[in-house]
Amino acid sequence: MDYVEPKVARNMPGMRLALTMGVPGPWSEAAKEIFRIKGIDFVPVGQVGGNQNKDLVEWTGIRNAPIAVYNDEPPREKWTDILALAERIQPEPRLIPDDPAERALMYGLAHEICGENGFAWQRRLMMVHDAVKAGMMNDSFDVLATDYGYSEAAGDAAPKKTAAILRLLATQLHEQKTKGSDFFIGTSLTALDVYWACFCALVRPLGDDKCVQPMPDYLRRMYEGHDDTVNSAVDPILVAHRDRIYAEYLTLPLDF
Ligand SMILES: N[C@@H](CCC(=O)N[C@@H](CS)C(=O)NCC(=O)O)C(=O)O
Incomplete structure (x- = not known):
């Protein structure tokens, strides 16, 4: 880039x-x-x-x-x-549902992924927590800790909160599947599918074969994490959905 x-x-x-x-x-x-x-x-x-x-x-x-x-x-x-x-x-293709109930659901679930104290926020707290525990704090981690509200208690609480959101998202995808839809909401792509595809990296980063340049090792380890509570909540349907959305709608290889 x-x-x-x-x-x-x-x-x-x-x-x-x-x-x-x-x-x-x-x-x-x-x-x-x-x-x-x-x-x-x-x-x-x-x-x-x-x-x-x-x-x-x-x-x-x-x-x-x-x-x-x-x-x-x-x-x-x-x-x-x-x-x-x-x-x-650029209204087309629309990524925000026209139907108000679908729109509310989309924003609600997207908030759980991207919003303050959502999935990504909790994963970031876990990363800072790991750095604190390993005595690896540096200037960058200090900035992240300060800007994103890190405390020891927040770090301890993060895995359970992360897992609960992952289960919520997996349940939604399973329900959609039983209705015959391959999308989080309704029957077509919304911003929620895009958000999940991109944010899934915080538990299962895309392989280096799908990136223009390899992800630095330290970052890959941080993104993958090593917490059993979180790992056991990564339902395969979440990763399969990410893979399909990337393959059909998003840009590979990742260029960052
Ligand atoms: N502004 C975003 C959140 C942005 C955010 O958390 N960015 C992070 C992760 S991509 C970031 O820039 N981290 C590096 C830094 O803080 O310097 C939102 O709330 O919608």
């Missing part, structure tokens, strides 16, 4: 998307895929994970990634705002 520096990107027109460089960050991967599915061109802007990202903050007021900046509109950092922006600029 050819990243443009924030200082340069801020003077460019169109869609600029700040992404964590060298890491398949799930929020960043999902934002990229949503834009690609809709055919929205974007300039990738480099964010450094766990860094203060002074130039990015000077431009957008935001330190982490992803951040979508469209022309002279305000920067969008939340997954809900990035999705809404994409849906507005």
Whole structure:
């Protein structure tokens, strides 16, 4: 991926998307895929994970990634705002269900994956917890611990919360299967399928054969994790769904 520096990107027109460089960050991967599915061109802007990202903050007021900046509109950092922006600029193919009950279910389940204290949030707390326990804290982990509300108690509680969300998602996929649908919601692709496909990496990262460059070993080990409570909740239907959505709708190999 050819990243443009924030200082340069801020003077460019169109869609600029700040992404964590060298890491398949799930929020960043999902934002990229949503834009690609809709055919929205974007300039990738480099964010450094766990860094203060002074130039990015000077431009957008935001330190982490992803951040979508469209022309002279305000920067969008939340997954809900990035999705809404994409849906507005390019309504087709629609990724937010028209039916209000389906839409509410989609946002509810997506919040469990991407939202504050959801699946990815808990997995990140577990990663920081492991670093604390192993005496491996460094500047980057310190930033993550501070910015994302780490405490020892939160780290201890995270595996059970993660597993409960994984079971919720697997139950939904099984129910859909009995109704004859291969999608999380209704009978067609929604943003929820995209989110899960990208966020599944936080328990089962895609193999190096599916990445432009190998995932660094340390990161692969962190993403895979080693917690029995979490591992026993990774129903094969979750991984099969991820594989199918990537194969049919998303971009491989991953380029981060
Ligand atoms: N803004 C996102 C969450 C973004 C987020 O958590 N980003 C993380 C993971 S991709 C990140 O940038 N981590 C590296 C860092 O904080 O520097 C949302 O809530 O929708």
